[in-house]
Amino acid sequence: MTTQALDEIKIGGLGASRKRVEDDRFIRGKGNYTDDVVLPGMLHMEILRSPLPHARIKSIDASKAWEIPGVHLVLTGEMMATRNLAWMPTLSYDTQAVLATDKVRFQGQEVACVIADDPYIAKDACEAIEVDYEPLPPIVNPWQALASDAPVIRDDKVSQADNVVYNWEVGDKAGTDRAFAQADVISKLELHYPRSHPSPIECCGSVADFNRATSKLTVYMTTQAPHIIRAAVAMVAELPEQMIRIISPDIGGGFGNKVPIYPGYVCSILASILLERPVKWIEDKTGNLISTGFARDIYLKGEMALRRDGKILGVRMHTDADHGAFFSDAQPSKFKIGLMHSAFAAYDVPVAHLTARGLYTNKAPGGVAYRCSFRVTEAMFFQERMVQAAADDLGMDQAEFRRMNFVKDDDFPHRTPFGFLTDSGQYAKCLDVGLAAIGYENFRKEQAEARERGRLLGLGISTMTEPLGAGNSREYDILGIKMFDSADLKVHMTGKAILRTGARGQGQGHETTWAQIVAHELGIPADDVTVEEGDTDTAPFGMGTYASRSTPVAGAAVAMVSRKIRAKARKLAAHLLEVSEEDIEWELGRFYVRSSPGRGVTIQECAMAAYSNMPDGMEPGLENTAYYDPPNLTWPFAVYIVTVEVDPETGVWDVLRMVAVDDCGVRINPMIVEGQIMGGLTEAYAMSSMQFITFDADGNCVGSNYMDYLLPSAWETPGYELHSEVVTPCPHHPIGAKGIGECAAVGGPAAFVNAVIDALTGTGVRNIDMPVLPDRVWEAITYRRDVSGAPPVRQD
Amino acid sequence: MTIVYDDLGDEAASEVPVRKIRFTINGQKKVAEVEPRLLLADLIRRGIGLTGTHRGCDTTNCGACTVLVDGKAIKSCTMLAVQVDGREVTTVEGLASASELHPIQEGFKQEHGLQCGFCTPGMMMAAKALLDHNPDPTEEDVRWALSGNLCRCTGYQNIVKSVLWAAEKLRAEA
Numbered sequence: 021m022t023t024q025a026l027d028e029i030k031i032g033g034l035g036a037s038r039k040r041v042e043d044d045r046f047i048r049g050k051g052n053y054t055d056d057v058v059l060p061g062m063l064h065m066e067i068l069r070s071p072l073p074h075a076r077i078k079s080i081d082a083s084k085a086w087e088i089p090g091v092h093l094v095l096t097g098e099m100m101a102t103r104n105l106a107w108m109p110t111l112s113y114d115t116q117a118v119l120a121t122d123k124v125r126f127q128g129q130e131v132a133c134v135i136a137d138d139p140y141i142a143k144d145a146c147e148a149i150e151v152d153y154e155p156l157p158p159i160v161n162p163w164q165a166l167a168s169d170a171p172v173i174r175d176d177k178v179s180q181a182d183n184v185v186y187n188w189e190v191g192d193k194a195g196t197d198r199a200f201a202q203a204d205v206i207s208k209l210e211l212h213y214p215r216s217h218p219s220p221i222e223c224c225g226s227v228a229d230f231n232r233a234t235s236k237l238t239v240y241m242t243t244q245a246p247h248i249i250r251a252a253v254a255m256v257a258e259l260p261e262q263m264i265r266i267i268s269p270d271i272g273g274g275f276g277n278k279v280p281i282y283p284g285y286v287c288s289i290l291a292s293i294l295l296e297r298p299v300k301w302i303e304d305k306t307g308n309l310i311s312t313g314f315a316r317d318i319y320l321k322g323e324m325a326l327r328r329d330g331k332i333l334g335v336r337m338h339t340d341a342d343h344g345a346f347f348s349d350a351q352p353s354k355f356k357i358g359l360m361h362s363a364f365a366a367y368d369v370p371v372a373h374l375t376a377r378g379l380y381t382n383k384a385p386g387g388v389a390y391r392c393s394f395r396v397t398e399a400m401f402f403q404e405r406m407v408q409a410a411a412d413d414l415g416m417d418q419a420e421f422r423r424m425n426f427v428k429d430d431d432f433p434h435r436t437p438f439g440f441l442t443d444s445g446q447y448a449k450c451l452d453v454g455l456a457a458i459g460y461e462n463f464r465k466e467q468a469e470a471r472e473r474g475r476l477l478g479l480g481i482s483t484m485t486e487p488l489g490a491g492n493s494r495e496y497d498i499l500g501i502k503m504f505d506s507a508d509l510k511v512h513m514t515g516k517a518i519l520r521t522g523a524r525g526q527g528q529g530h531e532t533t534w535a536q537i538v539a540h541e542l543g544i545p546a547d548d549v550t551v552e553e554g555d556t557d558t559a560p561f562g563m564g565t566y567a568s569r570s571t572p573v574a575g576a577a578v579a580m581v582s583r584k585i586r587a588k589a590r591k592l593a594a595h596l597l598e599v600s601e602e603d604i605e606w607e608l609g610r611f612y613v614r615s616s617p618g619r620g621v622t623i624q625e626c627a628m629a630a631y632s633n634m635p636d637g638m639e640p641g642l643e644n645t646a647y648y649d650p651p652n653l654t655w656p657f658a659v660y661i662v663t664v665e666v667d668p669e670t671g672v673w674d675v676l677r678m679v680a681v682d683d684c685g686v687r688i689n690p691m692i693v694e695g696q697i698m699g700g701l702t703e704a705y706a707m708s709s710m711q712f713i714t715f716d717a718d719g720n721c722v723g724s725n726y727m728d729y730l731l732p733s734a735w736e737t738p739g740y741e742l743h744s745e746v747v748t749p750c751p752h753h754p755i756g757a758k759g760i761g762e763c764a765a766v767g768g769p770a771a772f773v774n775a776v777i778d779a780l781t782g783t784g785v786r787n788i789d790m791p792v793l794p795d796r797v798w799e800a801i802t803y804r805r806d807v808s809g810a811p812p813v814r815q816d
Numbered sequence: 817m818t819i820v821y822d823d824l825g826d827e828a829a830s831e832v833p834v835r836k837i838r839f840t841i842n843g844q845k846k847v848a849e850v851e852p853r854l855l856l857a858d859l860i861r862r863g864i865g866l867t868g869t870h871r872g873c874d875t876t877n878c879g880a881c882t883v884l885v886d887g888k889a890i891k892s893c894t895m896l897a898v899q900v901d902g903r904e905v906t907t908v909e910g911l912a913s914a915s916e917l918h919p920i921q922e923g924f925k926q927e928h929g930l931q932c933g934f935c936t937p938g939m940m941m942a943a944k945a946l947l948d949h950n951p952d953p954t955e956e957d958v959r960w961a962l963s964g965n966l967c968r969c970t971g972y973q974n975i976v977k978s979v980l981w982a983a984e985k986l987r988a989e990a
Contacts, residue, residue, distance in 0.1 A: 043924065049909050273968045273969060734975065
């Protein structure tokens with residue numbers, strides 16, 4: 021390297037905490053969210069939803085709605101059916117009603133749509149639609165669904181004789197049975213990971229604009245995966261794919277909620293085609309909470325075979341997942357219960373067996389990966405709650421038990437008990453950093469002293485491994501489409517560039533960080549690189565942003581396309597310097613002659629030459645596209661430690677401290693990484709403490725608005741102490757990065773719950789289901805019993 | 817300012833009651849004819865076209881629609897447009913002058929106080945209401961003042977820092 025190499029931090033390259041470029045529009049109120057899109061002649065759509073969770077539709081009379089001035093169209097299931105659009109495929113090879121025809125299957129299901137001049141008129145008209153329902157018994161949990169006399173929810177499906185969606189298994193059953201036969205101690209745990217709603221502040225919506233003159237359909241919509249939507253619209257609506265343009269403008273948070281295809285999108289598209297005018301649909305909060313992609317709602321039970329000295333010999337797990345009325349999980353098709361089998365990836369567990377069952381119930385379709393890589397949150401939660409229970413049963417220290425069973429640093433690559441191949445990890449080091457930060461020994465002393473005075477202090481540890489970056493095309497596909505991603509880089513003659521990817525950020529800061537990868541690879545200052553995403557007419561095909569796959573897959577594609585550009589620039593440099601390519605060296609921002617380092621050309625000079633002075637026979641221009649199919653997932657890991665104080669009289673618990681030690685490999689932009697971790701920790705805190713969306717015995721959704729579904733504000737949210745001392749670069753990612761967006765939300769909940777359970781040591785309480793509400797803690801303390809969060813069943 | 821409705825026929829038009837209101841928004845005087853049921857958030861967004869004020873929950877919980885009315889932070893999703901008759905409204909678009917950002921806006925960028933940006937305008941307006949009457953708030957003051965505004969991305973720690981950054985800059989400028 022010569023002294024002329026650029027300073028990477030100064031040009032906003034890898035490791036720079038570059039201020040975000042997208043902020044400039046957001047802080048001025050100049051973002052462009054779907055509801056901000058206004059088109060000439062635009063009409064407004066509202067949805068009429070079912071008040072009942074399970075009922076046969078006897079008749080729908082929309083005549084009074086049609087009579088209201090300003091109403092242009094009323095859509096019902098019957099009308100949709102004439103165009104073969106009453107049902108649509110889900111992302112998991114099931115079907116979902118667009119507008120109900122035969123039955124409604126959950127409270128809030130879409131029954132009719134009104135399109136009018138104004139949303140107020142459309143809402144009025146929805147109220148004028150008369151629907152005659154014949155109520156059917158609702159099913160609110162898996163046990164009811166399994167009863168022999170349970171009504172079949174999906175009687176629309178010819179081959180469906182019961183309410184079972186799937187039975188799936190993975191692991192070694194015989195080997196696991198042998199491990200349990202040899203165990204000194206068997207530790208058991210049963211729990212419910214409750215339904216949770218990702219609940220971005222911005223609800224879902226779309227503006228569909230079909231132009232009869234050009235036959236082009238443009239849809240602005242809140243989607244995390246615009247290319248998938250384009251393909252789905254082409255197939256479902258039978259429109260030519262090149263005539264469909266999906267634009268995902270600024271998105272007000274996604275967290276998995278904006279991956280599925282919702283009936284509102286489909287209806288707004290059909291309405292625009294029928295009316296030949298733009299149609300806007302913007303969901304209200306209740307609509308969002310009761311009808312769009314829920315997460316979790318899974319019953320986990322398992323046991324761990326242990327040797328007396330603390331060695332884990334094997335694990336057995338069974339899950340019953342409540343999928344709601346339609347199996348619409350957005351997850352790789354080969355894995356019926358997502359990546360649940362990532363459980364126990366951090367530990368050296370010789371053998372394990374998992375059975376999973378999915379069930380239909382009268383609830384909104386669930387199973388979206390809420391800030392989570394396809395059910396890994398449930399897996400990690402069970403893992404860390406089970407590990408705590410096992411250590412307690414053995415009378416071992418929580419930290420010591422973990423340390424003893426961690427996969428050792430030298431044992432990578434490591435095959436997890438359910439078959440993943442992890443490539444790296446420094447779990448013990450992460451734990452040590454966390455324990456030192458929290459002052460583990462001191463806290464244990466303080467805890468013992470406090471207990472003598474009747475104060476309940478608790479400490480919870482959670483270790484997390486997240487399989488991120490779906491994925492390699494051998495194993496990962498959605499509806500058969502392989503989960504690669506892409507980047508397209510155009511370097512203009514003045515050395516400025518525009519980059520587009522197949523991902524679609526929703527706050528992760530892609531516009532800032534992708535430019536940093538280009539700066540790192542090419543030495544073009546990040547400020548000279550504009551990043552665009554979300555327009556299927558301009559962006560290369562990609563699978564979108566969810567499951568923390570952007571940096572592992574699209575981010576890798578950005579590095580790879582930059583390298584393609586650099587390879588061509590090298591040829592241009594050789595031409596400009598009049599030497600052979602082999603005699604050229606690269607340093608950040610510049611090629612030079614090896615034997616004469618003072619002679620060189622900048623990347624910008626090469627760019628100009630690509631348009632003005634290319635060698636004979638070279639294709640002009642400096643533009644390229646890369647599609648990246650990762651060789652494996654990336655494996656970020658973390659240790660989270662929480663301390664709490666529980667008030668024994670009220671059950672209220674306060675977080676004293678929260679320490680997070682995350683290893684996500686190379687950090688492209690440390691400021692943004694820390695922002696992601698803090699956001700994830702807050703959702704972990706929210707899920708464990710207050711986010712409560714459930715159903716009563718009659719199938720009514722409880723938590724259908726923000727007055728009932730509590731999200732933590734600045735007042736409740738604890739402060740966080742973040743640590744970045746442990747860095748294990750991903751061995752196969754081009755810049756050594758791993759995903760990070762979800763890690764804290766995945767690993768965090770168990771730390772909070774473990775801390776509360778730890779505070780109750782001596783009461784015999786093994787489990788309190790999330791959210792760990794004060795009344796549940798009070799019940800556990802007062803009656804010395806576990807507290808379940810499963811929805812109640814009618815006894816009459 | 818005029819709001820244009822679609823012509824729904826004479827009979828329908830006569831059924832729509834309309835009230836005339838006068839108000840000031842971001843320093844500009846306006847006259848509007850509105851249905852009495854029109855929400856302030858809709859007047860701001862659809863009537864005036866200032867889309868920086870966002871609608872999140874419609875139940876006064878999330879605060880994405882926070883604006884200032886006569887200097888007080890209010891949630892415009894549950895205030896009627898007719899209620900601002902004779903009053904002064906400030907939205908996020910009124911924070912910056914033509915040439916420079918308000919210190920609160922700078923603070924949010926400097927301290928990474930936003931991610932998806934959807935809650936940000938409401939957060940900044942709530943912060944402005946705080947700093948207008950308490951120029952030297954503690955962290956606890958800021959957390960309390962922002963407790964009516966929800967953010968799903970940041971975990972609030974950097975939002976609090978952003979507001980404290982702005983407070984310090986405003987005090988230095990004063």
